[in-house]
Amino acid sequence: MNMLVSAPDSAAIKSRAIALGFDICGITGADPSSHADFYRQWIADGKAGEMAWLARDPNRRADPRAVLPGARSLIVAGLNSWQPQPAGRGRVARYALGDDYHAILLEKLETLAVELVRAGGQAKIHVDTGPVLEKSLAGRAGIGWQGKSTMLISPKLGPWLLLGEILTTLDLEPDTPQRDRCGSCTRCISSCPTGAITAPYQLDARRCIAYLTIELKGSIPEELRPLIGDRVYGCDECLDVCPWNRFARRTRETRFHAPEEDVARDRLHALLDITGAEFKRRFARSPILRVKRRGLLRNVCVVLGNIGDSSDLPALEKASRHEEPLVREHAAWAMRRIRERIGLPG
Ligand code: SF4
Ligand code: SF4
Known part of the structure; x- marks a missing residue:
């Protein structure tokens, strides 16, 4: 080299x-x-x-x-x-x-x-x-x-x-700029779950799931929670649907690879129980550290509210007594939503 x-x-x-x-x-x-x-x-x-x-x-x-x-x-x-x-x-x-x-x-x-x-x-x-x-x-x-x-x-x-x-400050030969190759495609716009791409090339970050699950510190607006679906942290939807994915290939940077103990596996209940010290250890090198424990647990509650069933109610019940008010509020919302879905009284 x-x-x-x-x-x-x-x-x-x-x-x-x-x-x-x-x-x-x-x-x-x-x-x-x-x-x-x-x-x-x-x-x-x-x-x-x-x-x-x-x-x-x-x-x-x-x-x-x-x-x-x-x-x-x-x-x-x-x-x-x-x-x-x-x-x-x-x-x-x-x-x-x-x-x-x-x-x-x-x-x-x-x-x-x-x-x-x-x-x-x-x-x-x-x-x-x-x-x-x-x-x-x-x-x-x-x-x-x-x-x-x-x-x-x-x-x-x-x-x-x-x-x-x-x-x-070095004077270097520039490359030729890329031209826009979106053409008549509008897949990213029509597939955005929250309508955050309000027009071509226009993003209203306040509706974007990446913003809602990462940047927003407080309560997620209730009307947007169902649209978050199963996304615990960030959103890839407008990237996943892009036809230029035909050229996507697996990253060669091994540090990007998901570790064994991953939030994307079925660990949502375990995450609801995670202590502050465990959170810092588990996510020490992860971007997820940024949302802090209460932000991650808030997001887990929203996801369970959207995709969970009766087997998730005990974990959410416990989370509804969490020391963080933000987690308690989202856990209560998730329980209401699951109960509605499965026909239990609220
Ligand atoms: S990241 Fe998700 S929510 Fe945000 S604009 Fe793309 S599809 Fe929409
Ligand atoms: S999905 Fe990709 S190619 Fe299609 S409009 Fe969006 S960014 Fe352009």
């Missing part, structure tokens, strides 16, 4: 990224994203819900040069996260089945960034939470296009890429 040497060119950087374990890498200039105005309007319309960090510093998000003065190029690298969904009750979004991708992407990007600095440039890394409008810039870097679902679709790997970026 050759490290980068002085004055690397675009081809050398991209092949180094692939050698470091990325599945795809592209390069674009560091000029602002053309989606900046659209993004500002999206925030102004309140469609980001409680995700306040997205509204912070919109100019920095839209213009990479505000993040690294003197930046000339943006390197966008993607890791494929697709893997089969494990059997059992309750689905977890595929990217969240194994270890948190932030740490995995950062480790690879840091190695590449150190080499860029040794080769004479300055470099700054971003993963997901960084102030860069990454999907539109990834399109410009030739990695994919932002589909009608608003997700990035790769013509080589489908819709499962997790992205990281390196801004650099």
